[in-house]
Amino acid sequence: MKILKKTDVILSISLILISVLGFFIVELMKKDGKTVVVKQNNSVVYEGKISEDREIPLKHNTVKIKDGKVFMKCADCKNQICVKSGKISKSGETVVCLPNRVIIEIE
Amino acid sequence: MSSKQGNNRNRIKRLAIYSLLCSLCIVFGYVEFLIPTSLIAPGIKLGISNSIAILLLINGDIGGAFAVNISRILLSALLFGSPFSLLFSLCAGIVSTLVCALLIKLPALSPIGVSVAGGVCHNAVQVFVASFVVGRGVWFYLPILTVAGVICGAAIGFLGIVFSKKAKIDF
Structure with missing residues (x-):
């Protein structure tokens, strides 16, 4: 054989x-995403255009939108996975902070 | 009478060998757990226990390959898994064993090629099942899993050939 x-x-x-x-x-x-949706504990806390630069302060996290890209600027959780996961801009991409139950989604 | 007795003895021998191979598969499952392949990409496993199915297929025992693989999947789900993981591995296991059983008849393919096809089918079925559970998004993961299936499948097929050279199973 x-x-x-x-x-x-x-x-x-x-x-x-x-x-x-x-x-x-x-x-x-x-595809490039259009809207940013931020959820905390499964309820939407922010919804807006990805083209508008802004900073969204939350209880334990800070989300930043800059130059058509979204990222978690800082989080007070231990693992910092969400901060390390970097910038997202395409439709369907997500950044998740599990300890604080925060999700950033692009639609 | 004597032929019936011989038949019975043969069946008992078969049962003993299948059980032995099945327990070997479960040990392989544990060995696999110790190798951190999921660091390369999440969800990737070597599937060492499939080399036993390849070994049985090389020996031309299609029924045995099915019996060992399916009982291995049921037992390891009972021991380490959940109903969800059972659904995934059972669907993938049945389809990939079926594909391997059909392809082993082709003289053009060696057991390595058969195992590669089986590995790729296994991963494709898992993505298919996952697309119902999680959503369409998981299809994006298929290309990476296909490459992993080719690499792992080749390794498993080679292991199956090594086993078939070392272990003589005759009924």
């Missing part, structure tokens, strides 16, 4: 190529 046949290599390489292609299609399909 041959360990690796030509067909195996062709199958593997074509699957990888298809997924690389798929990855780029997914990246292209992401």
Whole structure:
């Protein structure tokens, strides 16, 4: 029994190529978002355009909108995952601060 | 009478070997848990226990591959999982074993290719099931999972070949 046949290599390489292609299609399909929605404890606390620069102070977090991008400027939680998750601008992207139950969404 | 006795003995031997392989699969599941593959991308697992299914398929025992894989999935969900994880792994397990069982008949593919196809199908089915539970957004994750499926599948197929050289299973 041959360990690796030509067909195996062709199958593997074509699957990888298809997924690389798929990855780029997914990246292209992401549209720029229009509105920013900030939720705390599942209720909407802010809704506004992504094009308007502003800072939104919350109880434990500060959300900042600048140059069409949104990010968590600071949070008082221990893990700081939301701060580290960086800037978002595409429709469907989110930044979540689980300890303070804050979600930033782009629609 | 003697043939019936022989048949019975054969069935008992089969049951014993399948049970042994099944418990081996569950141990593999634990070994896998110790390897932090999910650091590369969340949700990725090697699937070492599928090499046992590949081993059985190499031996031409399709029924055995199904029996071991499905009982392995049920048992590990009972031990470590939740109803949700059972749904995911059962759907993916059945489909990927079916694909492997069909492809092993193709002379053009070696067990590595069969395992690659199985791994990719497994991940695709999981994304399909997840799209019902979580939403359409998870489809974006499929390309990364497909690449992971190819790499892990190749490794698992190779492991299956190594096992089939070392362990002689004859009924």
